[in-house]
Amino acid sequence: HCVFCRRGPPLPAQKVCLRCEAPCCQSHVQTHLQQPSTARGHLLVEADDVRAWSCPQHNAYRLYHCEAEQVAVCQYCCYYSGAHQGHSVCDVEIRRNEIREKVNQLKEEVRLQYEKLHQLLDEDLRQTVEVLDKAQAKFCSENAAQALHLGERMQEAKKLLGSLQLLFDKTEDVSFMKNTKSVKILMDRTQTCTSSSLSPPKIxxxxxxxxxxxxxxxxxxxxxxxxxxxSTPVPFLQxxxxxxxxxxxxxxxxxxxxxxxxxASFLETSSGPVGGQYGAAGTASGEGQSGQPLGP
Known part of the structure; x- marks a missing residue:
């Protein structure tokens, strides 16, 4: 418990001074630091870490630092008896301050490295964003050109579709005309005239x-x-x-x-003296035979 708590029950100790071997609560830390101490000053540690600072062999606080072994040791291990006798030692507070300074230096170096790395990352990010912006602009330009081309093709397709629709309408009109009565009559007459079952023409x-x-x-x-x-003329037509x-x-x-x-066109269009003579002679001799069918 805290040795500085005078009023009321003492509070549990939060800090322990290894040099004075005096525990104190959190509210009396400054009070303890203001107390006179040895030339090396006070050495406050957490109350939970007191066991780690204690030497298991001599039950004393390890207030020294062995440079050869790089460990904290007590005064009995350094000067009187123990494995560290004759080694170069220094005060643990001094060594702790040196370590603290080195740690601070390392922190500063890490901070500088972090800032430098952050700058590199920012520069890389800026370049990447710039490349992406250029790629996006190029893609948008090409896409716009392609969209324009597709629009033109679509307009052409619409025009072609309209032409096909007109042609289809005309085809329907023609099909409708084929189904009319007059066209059917003409088609029937044509088929009758061109069929193979035609009767022979008139004589x-x-x-x-x-x-x-x-x-x-x-x-x-x-x-x-x-x-x-x-001599008696032979009927010509026979x-x-x-x-x-x-x-x-x-x-x-x-x-x-x-x-x-x-x-009668044959007699009218016949030329030469034969036609005239036959026209005169045929009326008398072949009058009864002109109405008969022609035969070989």
Whole structure:
């Protein structure tokens, strides 16, 4: 307990002076420091650390510091008997102050190193932020250009979509027109005319190159007959071969015999003396045969 507590019960000791061997409470620390002491002064330690300051061999406070062993020792270990006899020793307070100064110096060095490291970290952080800002600006610029390009492409796509919509609407109009009655009638007529089951054209309506060639040949034969001795004329139309367009005819023959002309046009358009002579003579001799079908 505190030796300075005079009024009331003494308080538990918080500090112990190793030189005076006097405990004191926290409120009487300054009072104890003001008391006269030896030339080395007071040495206050925590009451809980008194056991660590005590020598286990001599039960005395270790007030000296062995330089050889770098440990605290008591006076009996240094001067009278013990393992540290003859070693260089100094007062533990002096050594503690030296250690305290070294610790303070180390703290200052650590503080300076910390400040220097902090400056380096700040500089590194500034450079990193600058690089990130540049990268962000570049990315934003490229992204803006890409967004503009995509916007243009989207506008083009919208225009193309509009054109396709118009084309689709026109296609629907054409499909609707195909379903109308008039277009169906035209399609049916076209299919009927182009089908393979067409009936052969009417007699007297053929007007093809082959037919005209045959007519020219017959004209030459008639000229020869007229130049020779007179005989009963053979009906001209009965001697002209026919080329009907049947179902089994080829595509080329169909095209040759598919053109029609009026029945009386042949007599009107025939040229040369044969046409005139035959027109006069045929009325008498072939009148009853003009209405018959032509045959080979």
């Amino acid at each position: 007297g309506h053929l007007n093809s190159k082959l037919f005209l060639n045959e007519v020219a040949k017959k004209e030459k034969q008639l000229r020869k007959m007229l130049e020779g001795p007179f 001697s002209v071969p026919l080329y009907p367009c049947g179902v089994s005819s080829s595509g080329a023959e169909k095209r040759k015999h598919s053109t029609a002309f009026p029945e």
